[in-house]
Amino acid sequence: MALCDECGRQESMPYDCRHCGNSFCSEHRLPEAHDCPGLKNWNDPKGVFDSGFDDSTDQRGSSSGGVLSGLSATNGPLSYFRGNVSYLFLGLMLLTFVAEQVVVRGFGERLFLELFVLKSSAPLDVWTWLTSVFSHDPSGFTHILFNGIALFFFGPVVERQIGSRAFAALFIVTGVVAGLSQVVVGFALSDPTAVLGASGAIMAIMGVLTVLNPDMKVLLYFFIPVPIWLLTFGYAALSAVGIFSAFGGGIAHAAHLSGLVLGLLYGKYVERKGVKAPGQVQFGGSMGGGRRRF
Known part of the structure; x- marks a missing residue:
């Protein structure tokens, strides 16, 4: 059985956090419940987390970008890296x-x-x-x-x-x-x-x-x-x-x-x-x- 990296409890079906890589019990599976190091970068384009949901909400006032925006580090193919x-x-x-x-x-x-x-x-x-x-x-x-x-x-x-x-x-x-x-x-x-x-x-x-x-x-x-x-x-x-x-x-x-x-x-x-x-x-x-x- 795996151990929860937050409280040490044995867990037969641990949750693996895809952001920090640690394993947790059901009580500590959410990022905010185990003080995930990526939380401080939430919604930061340079950070660990990025929901990728409706990027247009962050760019309402701008119609520029076009092809270049699709090639930026936060959009398009390069965003994978x-x-x-x-x-x-x-x-x-x-x-x-x-x-x-x-x-x-x-x-x-x-x-x-x-x-x-x-x-x-x-x-x-x-x-x-x-x-x-x-x-x-x-x-x-x-x-x-x-x-x-x-x-x-x-x-x-x-x-x-x-x-x-x-x-x-x-x-x-x-x-x-x-x-x-x-x-x-x-x-x-x-x-x-x-x-x-x-x-x-x-x-x-x-x-x-x-x-x-x-x-x-x-x-x-x-x-x-x-x-x-x-x-x-x-x-x-x-x-x-x-x-x-x-x-x-x-x-x-x-x-x-x-x-x-x-x-x-x-x-x-x-x-x-x-x-x-x-x-x-x-x-x-x-x-x-x-x-x-x-």
């Missing part, structure tokens, strides 16, 4: 992967390295600070597959708790810092390095969830239930060993650890604001595919 930044970033990862294939096959590896890979030999190529976060090993599908699975399952859970804009900032900032951390460690160890992949940001997401609910059950490989703290810190331990050894060569362990630390710190920050995480990730989850070294 409001509250779905996790899936937007997943789409960007896939588009970047396609672009990598085009560049490698059409222009060669040199241009690929210049556009998509953060390198200790060229740390001031600032565009790679960002592009490397969304880029993955173009030689196969495993790297992007596992990072994509992790973002698909864990990203929306954190996004529902902290909001889309905060999630976007968390993902990009931690991804960039993770990559730069790997470069700095490479300099310190006199080990020239090149890095790409989203797993630094994925580890930050895991860190946030570990703080908000360390006992949250994750279905590893879709059927093995494990607490998220065990998954997170087990992977962190492997990364810590990997930094100073030949174990796990080709993986940016420093990027993983720096992303995790930032995620844990941010998790403590939002925890003090009363943010909680659900008791289980629906349909499972997996660790990221690793931020790769080239």
Whole structure:
């Protein structure tokens, strides 16, 4: 039986709030009954909630907009990405992967390295600070597959708790810092390095969830239930060993650890604001595919 995330009562048929992702009993199923974090953004075009019912009531005095209003972030096709930044970033990862294939096959590896890979030999190529976060090993599908699975399952859970804009900032900032951390460690160890992949940001997401609910059950490989703290810190331990050894060569362990630390710190920050995480990730989850070294 599931437990109500508000009062702790056992509930055989819990209500899952689609806005915050938590489970509740019948008494606390309504957003206002469990102090849903999205309530403060009710009717805010940039917020979590938007009924979508009769938008014309908010625009009585305006007949302008036309086609442009249908393409705005609050109407039309683009409105899908409001509250779905996790899936937007997943789409960007896939588009970047396609672009990598085009560049490698059409222009060669040199241009690929210049556009998509953060390198200790060229740390001031600032565009790679960002592009490397969304880029993955173009030689196969495993790297992007596992990072994509992790973002698909864990990203929306954190996004529902902290909001889309905060999630976007968390993902990009931690991804960039993770990559730069790997470069700095490479300099310190006199080990020239090149890095790409989203797993630094994925580890930050895991860190946030570990703080908000360390006992949250994750279905590893879709059927093995494990607490998220065990998954997170087990992977962190492997990364810590990997930094100073030949174990796990080709993986940016420093990027993983720096992303995790930032995620844990941010998790403590939002925890003090009363943010909680659900008791289980629906349909499972997996660790990221690793931020790769080239």
